[in-house]
Amino acid sequence: MNLEQILTQRAEEAVVALYGTKLDANVLQVQETRKEFVGDFTIVVFPLLKISKQSPEATATTIGDYLQTNCSEVKAYNVIKGFLNLVIADIFWLKFMSETSFDHQYGYVKISDASAMKMIEYSSPNTNKPLHLGHIRNNLLGYSLSKILTANGHCIIKANLVNDRGIHICKSMLAWKRWGNGETPESSGKKGDHLVGDYYVKFDVEYKKEIDQLVKQGMDKEEATRKAPLIQEAQEMLRRWESKDPGTIALWEMMNGWVYAGFDATYQQLGVDFDRMYYESQTYLLGKEIVMDGLKRGVFYQKEDGSVWIDLTSDGLDEKLLLRSDGTSVYITQDIGTACQRFEEYGIDELVYVVGNEQNYHFQVLSLILDKLGYPWAKSLKHMSYGMVELPEGKMKSREGTVVDADDLMAEMIDTSREMSQELGKLDGLSPEEADKIVQIIGLGALKYFILKVDPKKNMLFDPKESIDFNGNTGPFIQYTHARIQSVLRKAAENNLDDHLEIDTNIVLNAKEVSLIHAVYNFPKTINDAAETFSPALVANYAYELAKEYNQFYHDYSILREENPAVRHFRILLSKYTAQVIRLALDLLGIEAPERM
């Protein structure tokens, strides 16, 4: 039970004792006291006036008196209008400090009683082009969310569904066959995913030329788009792929292999990974039987041309196609199949899709269909919907070449962090390997934090100039605070000041110290909230607040020069815990916290 819950309970007892009325749940609000007032927690008494039949001030004072007398955690109180501010006894904070262990990962996070098995699908790239900034947001969110859910005691399976088939892959294959001259990643020195992406672009360029040509010859634009020889050839290639033509399959496997090698490198640098890979080439036929079965049971209906539909108009949605008139699957058919497969294969309790908000409608429909099919877990599908990443010059458009490539972006961030580190002399005395490592940690920390600090569901603006700022609300600022605390701790160790770090419960805390402990104390709550709302941004902003809090603490005190050993030990320990919580919070974001920088 945390402090807020204890106080809520005590206050409810107080109301029973003083006014003889039992309150409904949630009538009583305990919240943190705002910085400008004295106190740690505040109870708002306005809702109690009907019961107390007293003025706000009198009610607050009466309850304050009771709590001070009967609740050992409450040391003092003050009343401002209808707000009862409670001051928590130092002994509570000191006990918290001495009883809590931060040494192992999440060791002190209360694991919820019903810890669940969850699968979280993220990344989901196409194999016809390299990853870009939008994928970075997806990957960072997915990876961070999986860590946050793990920290809450859940068992998480990280899954990636690779879209490795379809007309877009055939476009790359065709262009490579025609204009590639046997170019490979080895022969060209290009990363495999970039190489294949280049041929995808090449196809588009040539395809456009053909369309223009046909239009010039008087053909209708739409017809030209359909009848251009290149697109027809690509479609023919897709048919050969689907009939498992050996030559086509071999080419497909070779080029996809290049792409996977490229993706692996990107994933590795970004620091994300997966427990289970799914490939659309293996799953795209799933779901058809389930749809046919649903048709038999009358959940779906068939039109005259043989296509299968579901009518969702009574749910405020539209009619949705499930099987084409030629009997082949569409996107959602496959998703129905893979969802069933996953719940059967792993017995998971929840399936989370990290997918952009342009697919909100799709997932709404998917969940509804599965519900109508009678699957009890249909409501356990969760869509972690996130907004688009925009650039100062507008939206990313691959056609207009305004896409920010993931590999380029990471390289740029690292370069910038190297320049800034060098300017400040931070790399002096480091070996080239050490310098590379630190520069990478900081550059990527800046990128990850910049993206994760924003509420996932909102569209965000990515301004490259601002993202490489290392001051203020940024990843490097938090990393730097952590590194500086480590420096303090090293110094303490050198001077043998940290060898018996038990807490003297008689020392008196000041406002800054209480404020810092309070911030540390809030970490588990933050992780819980982040898991419930699918929002790594809560953890990010928490980490920043904590780092800022520590910087203020540090500037007012010469920790190691403090002469009272008990106080000195306490401050060293508080520094240590703060550093550990910062490191854990950054870890939940997939950001490393270096010991020095």
Add this chain to the structure above:
RNA sequence: GGUCCCGUAGCUCAGCUGGAUAGAGCAACAGAUUUCUAAUCUGUCGGUCACAGGUUCGAAUCCUGUCGGGAUCACCA
């Protein structure tokens, strides 16, 4: 047109299960270094929380409407 999301300082963002005088960072200006890392800290400037109603002791927060921005409504994935 239907549905969903967003609108908070010049800019980027917090705050949203209703609570006190709406907060940070950037930018601008003024300061701070005998001390553990100045990638730091302190201060000043900056607001009709898009607008209008409603709910109530109290609304940036909840409801309704309007305006503005975005997404989506394919026999694409």
